[in-house]
Amino acid sequence: MLDFPEKLLKGYHVFMNTRLVQERERYKQLAYEGQKPETMVIACCDSRAAPETIFDTDPGEIFVMRNVANLVPPFHPDKEYHATSAALEFAVQSLKVKNIVVLGHARCGGIRSALDLDGKPLSSVDFIGKWMGLLTPAAEAVATNTLMTSSERQTALERISIRYSINNLRTFPWIKRREDQGKLALHGAWFDIATGELWIMDRRTGDFIRADD
């Protein structure tokens, strides 16, 4: 109907006839009581790395911001609007989430473009270039190490960027404060699309360790 993408409409009908049937009460309750997610997930737009799928979550469970390459820019108070900072402010100051998870993933197109130091911009304005420019110093440090394979450099920068975003989270005063008070924990994770494996960041060392080990 209304030329809405056929595939999505079919999917919605599956949802309506299966999950919604079982969870109608839950949805009703979530509508009237409001959402109370304990965790915010910052994820990539990539179609292969949806946090709801990977974490098999129920409605109401995770508050999810998604942008290219799951980046958190540093705290930058000015007169402009900031999609990412606004989502963080809402999650932390209003919903008072207890966890923020930065979820990266393998074969990230944004990370790949950051490593392609001589790449052509996708448009004359080059929004992707400016966005991934947040990672430029890290990307240069990785891209110039030609002893690593391109795939190794990609994985390295994907993980560096997760740690970078977590560090940037701490530049937001109200995140830092809540973390210091033990009310908020910051986590990193990396999803390997090819194998479906989840790697969790060790918060002391920054290393990524397979979740099922």
Place this chain on the structure above:
Amino acid sequence: MLDFPEKLLKGYHVFMNTRLVQERERYKQLAYEGQKPETMVIACCDSRAAPETIFDTDPGEIFVMRNVANLVPPFHPDKEYHATSAALEFAVQSLKVKNIVVLGHARCGGIRSALDLDGKPLSSVDFIGKWMGLLTPAAEAVATNTLMTSSERQTALERISIRYSINNLRTFPWIKRREDQGKLALHGAWFDIATGELWIMDRRTGDFIRADD
């Protein structure tokens, strides 16, 4: 392990032992061939309105950007980084998606705060205020109409904001061009959390019509 949120780890193990088992080949293929989603969904961070759940999608099917209130700011080329514009550029110019769906939903906290003209900011910087400020003219027009109930005003602005974002999409020259060429279609949808109903925007009139009617 590593004090990662218990609930998410359990969910990941469910994913690993169920969906991943069935879709291992698909994930492998998606990894090696890259993602080729036909549709980009612009959705809200709200924990109750995940597009993958509502549209029952498979991995690789939809490219998903999520911010507070599923807003698309107008095309604004400057020296700053723009999370939303970067995601649009990647989806349209690199992935060449055929559809963009702006997916709003009922009881949106961002929309509520936009309507609350005297509300206190969540922080001294007021990132949410600036972000929802994109809707200020529309919000003022709706908020001052006291003949509508507060619930009607909320739904009204939710739908207005979807049309606003779709109009802003057309301010991006490469989106306008592809739409004019018939290569890209822009859609709106609104999810009613309380009932689980999906309302689709009629592209000619801008009205929202229940999907199962």
Place this chain on the structure above:
Amino acid sequence: MLDFPEKLLKGYHVFMNTRLVQERERYKQLAYEGQKPETMVIACCDSRAAPETIFDTDPGEIFVMRNVANLVPPFHPDKEYHATSAALEFAVQSLKVKNIVVLGHARCGGIRSALDLDGKPLSSVDFIGKWMGLLTPAAEAVATNTLMTSSERQTALERISIRYSINNLRTFPWIKRREDQGKLALHGAWFDIATGELWIMDRRTGDFIRADD
């Protein structure tokens, strides 16, 4: 007896009463007919990464050279004796092995010392420093990338060093010739001590891929 290490003597008696009983004929045959291993393995001295254990090999199956960090120095014909080059010459020119496998491993002490650019030598002569000095250019490229964790740098250099050794194998004219003739194949592998996983090098890309994937 004779104050030989007790543990080894006990182990020998286990061997004598179990494996040797089953394989006495094989040992006899191997003695009279000589060894005909099809594969040479270049491995590290590390006590946790014995190729016979990891590959569950039978007597006579693999010809094994082991030095610190499984390094192959470049072809360097002079008047000096060269342990590694001599072993290569024997394996390729006399035994005519069909495969050479460079087997690295996680948490390699030699690699760690190569990355420790300011480390103190173990002796005034610093044999380890000179030996690992073969990797100095690679070690510097990796060690200076402080955006990677120390564990990530370690893994990176372990894998770089395997590729380095394989490249050096090709500097030996009789290895290059046999490889070009399709009579000899050069392989890389990396053993993860913590998990027992073996990662195999993709010979086209140099990437390491888990053996059970």
Place this chain on the structure above:
Amino acid sequence: MLDFPEKLLKGYHVFMNTRLVQERERYKQLAYEGQKPETMVIACCDSRAAPETIFDTDPGEIFVMRNVANLVPPFHPDKEYHATSAALEFAVQSLKVKNIVVLGHARCGGIRSALDLDGKPLSSVDFIGKWMGLLTPAAEAVATNTLMTSSERQTALERISIRYSINNLRTFPWIKRREDQGKLALHGAWFDIATGELWIMDRRTGDFIRADD
């Protein structure tokens, strides 16, 4: 996969499904705590004389250097890299092993070539000739004794070379010192491939005595 030698991959899968299953915890511990072998074994590359097999050792038990004919060159401090000396330095100065075992064996190809005074070199550079040249004075004394059979000459030189290597170990000042302090013991052993018998060197006399006598 990836054309890695089939036999080794099969062997790895046996390892993975048997030994690794039983020793997973041990491997994990060895990874996180590091290796602490009490004994270094200097063995030959020969495919029939793997110390892990002969001594039925567990992972982490012995630090193993292997070169052609299990030779230790004399202490020779210069600007060059030395594979064998580096391994010794690491074992003694860093791991502080309590025992060094030089493990020779019957029918050693390296020893045979040392005795073949008129043999042709395997390559124009003759790496094996230079390496076995360490034994030339001993080889000449044995080779010219035509009253012994060729098999007796072979065994004689195999045992002489073990004592030669043990003497050379004492030319390393930090080995000599630790031996004098009673912190390090130097041992010899000889493995008879045809019978599977181990012969232990009597440290007072230098004689070899069957281990099970």
